Each structure stands twice: as structure tokens, then as C-alpha cells.
Amino acid sequence: MNGSSVVNGTEGGVDTNSSSRPVTLAIIGCGQRGKGYAEYALKAPGKCKVVAIAEPRPKTRAAMATAHAIEPSLVFHTWEELYAVSSESFKGTGKRLADAVVVAVQDRMHCPVVLAFAEQGYDILCEKPMATSVSDCVRMAEAVKKAGIIFGMGHVLRYSPYIKAMSDIIHSGSLGRLINIQHLEPIGYYHFAHSYVRGAWRKEEDASFSLMTKSCHMLAPATPVRVSSFGSLQHFRKSEKPATAGSATRCLDCSYESECPYSAKSIYLDRVKAGHKSWPCSVIVDGVPDIENITGALQIGPYGKCVYESDNDVVDNQVVNIEFSSGATISFTMVAFTTLICERQTRLHFTHGEIIGDMSSFSVTDFRVRAPPDTSPSTIPNTAIPNGNTSSSLPVHPGTKIHNPPLEGGGHGGGDLGLISAFVEAVRTQKQDILGVDVEDILTSHLAVFAAEKSRREGCVVSIPEFIEDAKARFGGDV
Structure with a gap:
């Protein structure tokens, strides 16, 4: 869908006319993570409101739009459509569609989405990991610092x-x-x-x-x-496949299935038959999982493949x-x-x-x-x-x-709720320190992980400061 509506249009990340209204969010990616963060708007409607979404899967998109009563003109198939309408709004009125965006698309899409919306001045909460390459992590950090926006990362454990x-x-x-x-x-x-x-x-x-x-x-x-x-x-891997599994490539066709701890029938189909509708069943189909659509997914999709025959x-x-x-x-x-x-x-x-x-x-x-x-x-x-x-x-x-410690509900021991509530408050007050970290801290943590992977692959001890310095020298200034 497309349109030109502006809901609670904002300048500089906050509504210049009211400090008491809910912080408005655009959710980009309405899967498990995006939906989880958006639930805070239903639990605390006085704190924040979801006003726009972008999601390619029709049933998932419709369910989110209904749950948050989103105007049809602000329901988009892709993040590019949302971005285009936001650009038109900003050029025409100087206002954005929302105060902040939540980026919960697939990992490799994080960088282009964050770069685009940072340039428009949106405060951003990005699901982890920051990006999937050293260069993209450095570029994102530079873009965030240049834009001067509030930036949160989906390191939910630190907020539990x-x-x-x-x-x-x-x-x-x-x-x-x-x-x-x-x-x-x-x-x-x-x-x-x-x-x-x-x-x-x-x-x-x-x-x-x-x-x-x-x-x-x-x-x-x-x-x-x-x-x-x-x-x-x-x-x-294929070399570990039990001999009794024979040439079967899917669990539903395998004679070893009843003995296999990784049986897709056991993980998904048997759970749905028992009335289980949430993770992991919910993420392999569009819409509410049932016996028919789960069976279909296991017959033709990657989640029904033998774990010893996959391309992992x-x-x-x-x-x-x-x-x-x-x-x-x-x-x-x-x-x-x-x-x-x-x-x-x-x-x-x-x-x-x-x-x-x-x-x-x-x-x-x-x-x-x-x-x-x-x-x-x-x-x-x-x-x-x-x-x-x-x-x-x-x-x-x-x-x-x-x-x-008290269990406050939500995923990751209350970390999901802790992160989104902290992010919303950081956006409302325009105080990055409410999140406890800044983009430089986030970048350091990611580059340390890349350094660890370099060590694993090359069989060497890696100096993390040197790795970080080299990354910034090679990829900095490339926003």
C-alpha cells in the first residue's frame, strides 16, 4: 500500500507541540522480533503507539495492522515504500511519519535500512546483530553519529x-x-x-x-x-547422517524420523497437533499455524528438510x-x-x-x-x-x-520489554544514556566478535584494538 498520511508528524525526533503524547513508532519487519517490540505499545498505550508498518507477508502484515489499528495508508509491503512516503512527507511538510523506527528485518538488510532512516533523522532501534560485515557496522556507526539520533541495539539481555x-x-x-x-x-x-x-x-x-x-x-x-x-x-552435515535414514531428504519421508532428535515432525507438526501455536511453529508459516499449513511447510520448505541434508x-x-x-x-x-x-x-x-x-x-x-x-x-x-x-x-x-530478580514478562527474561521501554524513554527525553550504551560501545562489541571469528578461521590470537583501528581506517568515511 502507499499513501501520504502523517500521523503525529514529528520534527527533530519529538513532537514540538506536546511532550505528553505517546512516542510514535514505525515497525519495519513484523516477524517474531518486530511483533515482540510492538507489543509494548499495547501494554503501555500511554507510552508509545505503532503508527506505521512495513512487512511483505500478507497475513502477518494484516494481523499487525489490525492489532495496532494502523491507518491503511501507513501499511506498507516493503521498507522502501515506507521510506518513499516518508521522504515525500518530509519534503512537503518537514515532518516525519513517526518519532522512531524499529528495524527488525533480516540481518543483511539492517545496514541499508538504518542508513536510509538515519539520514531522515529518525531515532532507531535496530535488532541484533548491527550488521553482517565489518564495513557495514562501521558505516552504520558513522551514519548514526552524523545524524545525531538516538540509537538502540537489540542486546536485550542487558535490559533484563x-x-x-x-x-x-x-x-x-x-x-x-x-x-x-x-x-x-x-x-x-x-x-x-x-x-x-x-x-x-x-x-x-x-x-x-x-x-x-x-x-x-x-x-x-x-x-x-x-x-x-x-x-x-x-x-x-551429511557425513553424520544415520545409515537407517537412507536416501530420505525430508523428515516426513524418513524411516528414521521417530528416532531422530531433530525430527521436523516432532519439532513442528506434533506441537501444532497438541495446540502449540507460538515459536517455533509460528515463524515457519504466514499467519496462525495449523496442521494444514505446517504440513505444507514441511513438505516443500527448508524446515522439513533432513538436518543432515541441509545447505547449512x-x-x-x-x-x-x-x-x-x-x-x-x-x-x-x-x-x-x-x-x-x-x-x-x-x-x-x-x-x-x-x-x-x-x-x-x-x-x-x-x-x-x-x-x-x-x-x-x-x-x-x-x-x-x-x-x-x-x-x-x-x-x-x-x-x-x-x-x-522479578520476572516482568516478555521474552529473554523481561529483556525485550526492558529494551523497548528504555528506548521509548530515550526517544521521549532525547537522552541516549538512558540506554546505557552509545553507538561506539555497540560498534566495539560487534567488532570484537568479528575479531573472534578471525581468530577461529586463521588460528591466531587477535589484538582487538588493532582490529578495530584497522576496521575504522579501512571503512570509515564511507557513509
Whole structure:
């Protein structure tokens, strides 16, 4: 569709006539991420309102337009159509269609969309990763700085109550100096099969390497200095295909299907038959998933293919070691083969204590608290740990306290809601620091991930400052 309506037209990112009206958003990409961010407008209509959308899939587009009562003239098939109408509006009236845009299209489209709307002066929330090449990341950062806009990145974990509570303790210095972090990113066996073997992130050429698309969240202890990394695609390849699967290329035609942990029938069709309508079923069809459309998708689409016959090429396991300017070190592991689905496991070691967390609750132990001399070792039973933590019993130390941050709802432990609410407030007040990071911080985190991938591919230790300096020298000034 196209049109020329201007809803709550804005100048300079905020409505010059009213500081109390909701911040207006244009959502570019109405899939799982775009829809998730837009839900904040339904939960807090006094804070923000979705006034325009761009989405190529007809049923998904119609559902979003209906949910947010969007004027038909501001419902677009493509981001280019939205951009063209915005350009006409800005030339004719000096006003934009909305205060800000949420960029939730496929990863390789982030750069052109951000460059276009930054030039028009829109504040922007961009889903992670920033971009899929070093050059595009640098160009985007320069465009954002040149435009002087509010810029948020979909690093949702840093906005979850769990991470915020843990960060407060880390930065307080109450446990002394941070020495080491051990972090496990358990992607989940069927999640990896869904997203990185059959899904949109399966091929580096079409998306990016898996460390970037899954694990580009912010680095915190200090300036990252050196990185080394190892990893490969171990299992999801033809040489690992069970002999009993024979020549079958689709799960619905395979005699091994009932034994396969990666069966598309089990992951999608059986779930829908049981009444499951959300992820991962919802993302493989346009509209509400049902037995008929899911069966059709498995018969002809990539989500029904055998995981050993797919065209995937991204790694299914990777370790990354980082040294920071403070001397602190991080050991990070990303692995597909877990029952946990993105429930990160973290251990942080300080000079005077440690923190152990599982994305739900975390324990804080102060070594300086002493037990009576006759105290014998004991354990905390699983039932004593909040939020149903079922990890093995934890040793009792008299200086240990269990923290159970509130679960505020929404994806990523409340991180989705935390990010969009912070972004909306940053746009309303025109204060970037509400987001806790700026575009330079975001760029650094992404370039550190590219440096890790360089280490993995070339088998060398990479100097991150040199990598960043070289990237800016090569690609800076190219906006």
C-alpha cells in the first residue's frame, strides 16, 4: 500500500507541540522480533503507539495492522515504500511519519535500512546483530553519529531484571576486583536445528557466522584486548547422517524420523497437533499455524528438510577466550547440543567472592563472611533455590545469598520489554544514556566478535584494538 498520511508528524525526533503524547513508532519487519517490540505499545498505550508498518507477508502484515489499528495508508509491503512516503512527507511538510523506527528485518538488510532512516533523522532501534560485515557496522556507526539520533541495539539481555541486578553487584565493587568469567551459551538442540540448520541463519552467505547472529551481546568488564577462538561444524552435515535414514531428504519421508532428535515432525507438526501455536511453529508459516499449513511447510520448505541434508554451513560449537585491559579474562562457550534453550549459565570470580547464575536466579558469595570453626560442609537443596532452579545442590557458605530478580514478562527474561521501554524513554527525553550504551560501545562489541571469528578461521590470537583501528581506517568515511 502507499499513501501520504502523517500521523503525529514529528520534527527533530519529538513532537514540538506536546511532550505528553505517546512516542510514535514505525515497525519495519513484523516477524517474531518486530511483533515482540510492538507489543509494548499495547501494554503501555500511554507510552508509545505503532503508527506505521512495513512487512511483505500478507497475513502477518494484516494481523499487525489490525492489532495496532494502523491507518491503511501507513501499511506498507516493503521498507522502501515506507521510506518513499516518508521522504515525500518530509519534503512537503518537514515532518516525519513517526518519532522512531524499529528495524527488525533480516540481518543483511539492517545496514541499508538504518542508513536510509538515519539520514531522515529518525531515532532507531535496530535488532541484533548491527550488521553482517565489518564495513557495514562501521558505516552504520558513522551514519548514526552524523545524524545525531538516538540509537538502540537489540542486546536485550542487558535490559533484563536478572542481568541488571547482577550488573549492579558487579559494578558496586562489593566483591572486589573481577578476575574471571565463565559463560555458557546453551542454544538448545532443536533450537539450533530450527534456526541454524533449517532456518534463516543457517548459511553465512545469507546471514552471518553463528557467533555473530547468536552471541554479539555487550562486553562489560573493561576494554577487550586480545581474543582467541576455536570451533567448527561437527554434527549437522551429511557425513553424520544415520545409515537407517537412507536416501530420505525430508523428515516426513524418513524411516528414521521417530528416532531422530531433530525430527521436523516432532519439532513442528506434533506441537501444532497438541495446540502449540507460538515459536517455533509460528515463524515457519504466514499467519496462525495449523496442521494444514505446517504440513505444507514441511513438505516443500527448508524446515522439513533432513538436518543432515541441509545447505547449512555455520558452526555448531565455538569457544572464545578474551583478555581485557583490566587483566580480567572470559571463557565463553556456545554450543548447540543442550537441553537448555538459551538459559545461559554464568560464573563470575572476584578477589573476594563469586556469583553463579542461570538466567533465573543467582547466588552471591562473599568469601569474607566466616563460618564457625566447627561448621561442616552442607548443601542447599534444589527446592530452596527460587524460580524452580533445578541445578545440582550448591555448597552452603555463610556468605552466600540467593537473588531472585522479578520476572516482568516478555521474552529473554523481561529483556525485550526492558529494551523497548528504555528506548521509548530515550526517544521521549532525547537522552541516549538512558540506554546505557552509545553507538561506539555497540560498534566495539560487534567488532570484537568479528575479531573472534578471525581468530577461529586463521588460528591466531587477535589484538582487538588493532582490529578495530584497522576496521575504522579501512571503512570509515564511507557513509
